[in-house]
Amino acid sequence: MFLRTLITTIFFSFASCCYAATIDVYPGKGSIxxxxxxxxxxxxxxxxxxxxxxxxxxxxxxxxxxxENFPVIDGELKYQLFIVTSDSVTIEGLQIQNTGRSSMTxxxxxxxxxxxxxxIRDNLLLYDTYGVYLQNSHYCFISNNxxxxxxxxxxxxxxxxxxxxxxxxxxxxxxISGHRDGIYFEFVTYSKIIHNISIRNVRYGLHFMFSxxxxxxxxxxxxxxxxxxVMYSNGVTMIGNTFRHNWGDAAYGILLxxxxxxxxxxxxxxxxxxxxxxxxxxxxxxxxxEFDENGWAMRIQASCNANVFEKNxxxxxxxDVATNGTMMLNTFRENYWDKYDGYxxxxxxxxxxxxxxxSIYAVITERVPVTMILYRSFLTDIMDQVEKVLPSIIxxxxxxxxxxxxxxxxx
Amino acid sequence: MRTLTNIIxxxxxxxxxxxxxxxxPIDYGRDACAHCKMTIVDKKFAAELLTEKGRxxxxxxxxxxxxxIKEHGETGxxxxxxxASYDGVSAGFLKANEAIFLQSEFFSSPMNGHxxxxxxxxxxxxxxxxxxxxxxxxxxxx
Numbered sequence: 001m002f003l004r005t006l007i008t009t010i011f012f013s014f015a016s017c018c019y020a021a022t023i024d025v026y027p028g029k030g031s032i033x034x035x036x037x038x039x040x041x042x043x044x045x046x047x048x049x050x051x052x053x054x055x056x057x058x059x060x061x062x063x064x065x066x067x068e069n070f071p072v073i074d075g076e077l078k079y080q081l082f083i084v085t086s087d088s089v090t091i092e093g094l095q096i097q098n099t100g101r102s103s104m105t106x107x108x109x110x111x112x113x114x115x116x117x118x119x120i121r122d123n124l125l126l127y128d129t130y131g132v133y134l135q136n137s138h139y140c141f142i143s144n145n146x147x148x149x150x151x152x153x154x155x156x157x158x159x160x161x162x163x164x165x166x167x168x169x170x171x172x173x174x175x176i177s178g179h180r181d182g183i184y185f186e187f188v189t190y191s192k193i194i195h196n197i198s199i200r201n202v203r204y205g206l207h208f209m210f211s212x213x214x215x216x217x218x219x220x221x222x223x224x225x226x227x228x229x230v231m232y233s234n235g236v237t238m239i240g241n242t243f244r245h246n247w248g249d250a251a252y253g254i255l256l257x258x259x260x261x262x263x264x265x266x267x268x269x270x271x272x273x274x275x276x277x278x279x280x281x282x283x284x285x286x287x288x289x290e291f292d293e294n295g296w297a298m299r300i301q302a303s304c305n306a307n308v309f310e311k312n313x314x315x316x317x318x319x320d321v322a323t324n325g326t327m328m329l330n331t332f333r334e335n336y337w338d339k340y341d342g343y344x345x346x347x348x349x350x351x352x353x354x355x356x357x358x359s360i361y362a363v364i365t366e367r368v369p370v371t372m373i374l375y376r377s378f379l380t381d382i383m384d385q386v387e388k389v390l391p392s393i394i395x396x397x398x399x400x401x402x403x404x405x406x407x408x409x410x411x
Numbered sequence: 412m413r414t415l416t417n418i419i420x421x422x423x424x425x426x427x428x429x430x431x432x433x434x435x436p437i438d439y440g441r442d443a444c445a446h447c448k449m450t451i452v453d454k455k456f457a458a459e460l461l462t463e464k465g466r467x468x469x470x471x472x473x474x475x476x477x478x479x480i481k482e483h484g485e486t487g488x489x490x491x492x493x494x495a496s497y498d499g500v501s502a503g504f505l506k507a508n509e510a511i512f513l514q515s516e517f518f519s520s521p522m523n524g525h526x527x528x529x530x531x532x533x534x535x536x537x538x539x540x541x542x543x544x545x546x547x548x549x550x551x552x553x
Contacts, residue, residue, distance in 0.1 A: 103455060152440070157452065180452055202440050203450045209523075225440055226450040250443030250450050257448060279448065 022046055027071070033057050041086075047071045047094065055079030060086050067093035070124060075099040080107040081128075090119040097126040101156045108133035108158070109147075112140060120145060130158035131179065139168045149178040151202045159184040160201070163191070171196060181207040182224070189213050196220075204229045205246075208236060216241065223247075227272060229255040236262040245271045252277045253294070260284070266410065269294055275317075278304045287311050288410055296322050296362075305329045313407050314338060314357075318375075321398070322362040328397035332357065336404040344405045355403040358394050360387040434459055434493060434504060435467045446475035446482075447522055455527065456520040457495040459504060463487045473512070474524025477552060492549070497527035498534060511535050512547040526552055 027050030096109040108130035131147035151157030160176035169191040176182040182198030193216035198205035205221035227246030243253035253272040260282040269275035291297040302325025342351035445468040492507035529535035
């Protein structure tokens, strides 16, 4: 009996001393920083509703910061806000707003420096230069945040999610708008970008630089200044994304430059000036995509090799493919082209004569851009017909030998 | 007769003015870099090239301009290069061969050239001191 009581007492005393405490934080009663300093690793800081005018809040131990009804942490357009230097920190349910604007330091709502397993979720990041800024950080989880800024009027604008020299990140279900680039990756590997909505950012919805073996899928990139750019990277998988209305002189659904061994599948490209622009890209598989109502569905520079374009739908694009070379080292097969007017006598569902996706006018405007002014004139129709009978200008190795008679069902 | 001379004089003047080579202002957030195709947004690192024929090319990074010059052999006596100054956006563009450069990862420029341009070595001093790096001239920029 005695032994039993003893054991129970010991058990409970251990339990109570090891159990994470919850510390309540109210506005005006001790700062968030002073409560962090008092807390020990594993504690939960419950931040209650109100406005906290604090800045450079350093989280250097394993804490969970939890907001109740979105308490406001305000940087008054002068300061940076949270700086996380400990692993396994969680920040959720806060409204983190108005960081400073500076050309010397990158002011961020939440800055992660050399950490891993940090979770940033369900926050509102409003009018911050950078929303979440990761440097040398791994296995972090950024989900369900709303990041809103007005970078257009700023000289020192920043990105929604900015990651540098990081790896194994998951960026999921965020809504990002009004930043310079929605999501920016530089030297980031083995990361996933899933189900985010990135709209009306000043430059790119998503921007990859020197980042390899990453996946982005089921994202929506709408109305960004220049669409999405994937540059100087390899092993990037892009699946199931929507690229809509990225419109302008230098705007692209996807801009691919110097990238190789990647996949672009099951994406939807609607109403972009150029849906896919490729320069210096090798061994990319472009399959099962839908290209609707774009200016150019694809502009492929002569520096591209061994790319395969198959089983895509091309509909109502002004130009299906444009190129400045012959592109004989790339393959087109089994695509559906709405401009194809061939026949299928053997009823094998593919046309019996090849389709040449580069129209004569695409070649001419590529060489002399101002001739666009005559597009859709009577003259160009005549040229089109003549070229069909006597091909002389269009690159004749560039053709789809098995054009589909019916649209692919990609839904 | 006099009016006719005037008209001719004005016409000649207009022609002369329109032939003068000049920089084209960069429309930030719209214009694309001639080398890397990225949209130019960062006013601290922009650059512009004026060729012998008087054409202008815009760049988002000094590194892009150098690469472009190398690839296209734009090296005549009349070719002039301009760079944005790192510290003052309103100060306008500097002549590249008169500017002073610093290179450090600290600047994190759009294409990783990491060059910042300054009007004089005095203006670059506090940064070169705090980053402990030496100033460079235009021909050392790569």
